[in-house]
Amino acid sequence: MDLQPVLNSVARDVAAYLGEGEVARYIPALARVDKAQFGIAVRTVDGTESCAGNALTPFSIQSISKVFTLALAMRSLGDDLWQRIGREPSGDPFNSLVQLEHEQGKPRNPFINAGAIAVADRLVSLHPDPKQAITAFVSDLCDATITFDAEVARSEAETGFRNIALANFIKSFGKLDNDVATVLDVYFNQCALSMNCLQLARAVGFLCRDGAHPLGGGRDAVLTSRQARRINALMLTCGTYDAAGEFAFRIGMPCKSGVGGGIVAVLPDQLTLCVWAPGLSASGNSAAGMRALELFIERTGLSIF
Numbered sequence: 001m002d003l004q005p006v007l008n009s010v011a012r013d014v015a016a017y018l019g020e021g022e023v024a025r026y027i028p029a030l031a032r033v034d035k036a037q038f039g040i041a042v043r044t045v046d047g048t049e050s051c052a053g054n055a056l057t058p059f060s061i062q063s064i065s066k067v068f069t070l071a072l073a074m075r076s077l078g079d080d081l082w083q084r085i086g087r088e089p090s091g092d093p094f095n096s097l098v099q100l101e102h103e104q105g106k107p108r109n110p111f112i113n114a115g116a117i118a119v120a121d122r123l124v125s126l127h128p129d130p131k132q133a134i135t136a137f138v139s140d141l142c143d144a145t146i147t148f149d150a151e152v153a154r155s156e157a158e159t160g161f162r163n164i165a166l167a168n169f170i171k172s173f174g175k176l177d178n179d180v181a182t183v184l185d186v187y188f189n190q191c192a193l194s195m196n197c198l199q200l201a202r203a204v205g206f207l208c209r210d211g212a213h214p215l216g217g218g219r220d221a222v223l224t225s226r227q228a229r230r231i232n233a234l235m236l237t238c239g240t241y242d243a244a245g246e247f248a249f250r251i252g253m254p255c256k257s258g259v260g261g262g263i264v265a266v267l268p269d270q271l272t273l274c275v276w277a278p279g280l281s282a283s284g285n286s287a288a289g290m291r292a293l294e295l296f297i298e299r300t301g302l303s304i305f
């Protein structure tokens, strides 16, 4: 199937929805982003790439980074990772504190902020320079030099009161091995990774290739096929927070969103895609991005179900 005409029609028709939602004002550096932007990129398992709109404009990937840090931690820790992190949807906003108290500092899943902070703690223990390990990992996945946006990272550190609270709360239960400030520095920086739609569609390619490196060519596998399947399962059930049910119902693909307005989606054995539109719905997911994914599914007839 030639996907380019589909992407062109999605980019054209989604323009009517770009006014929807609000940019993430709680991170000052993201509050300035122009809402009238839209990008979409697709990469099929055979390496065919198609793009439309602002697919090459870099944006703040925010919580999409949680897929990469989870993959990096799973590579080294295997099933031990799950001692401190659950695998259930939270049904609460991504930055919620309440469940952590009832569940003694064990975050529900690795895709809410608390879970990603717990994953960052494991990376601090595993890597002498965890931030460098993250940029090296993501850069290798998409064959580009990916860096942190220092201004976004600083902006998050200055205003990330909830994340600071979450990290301290987990620490109070004895479930964070490292210094809170060190763990948060990794977390704020991973959220500030700057990438475009095409780079993201490439970088998550291992999720539609049973864990094999997205770019093939004899490169080492990223994960085992079992691990890749598990990340897809978590993305379907937890990747878009308390809108995960609605995403599964309307789109039916494992997705991971970020408050920068990006959403990555996976059709196992077929393709990965990334959409970007900065206006967010109340659940913190890109409003027009969700519409674009719906149009894509409708026009291609593709689905995991």
Ligand code: GLN
Residues within 6 Å of the ligand: 061, 062, 063, 064, 094, 095, 113, 156, 163, 191, 257, 258, 259, 260, 284
């Ligand atoms: N950096 C953001 C935060 O911690 C990430 C949240 C998101 O993208 N959903 O609040």
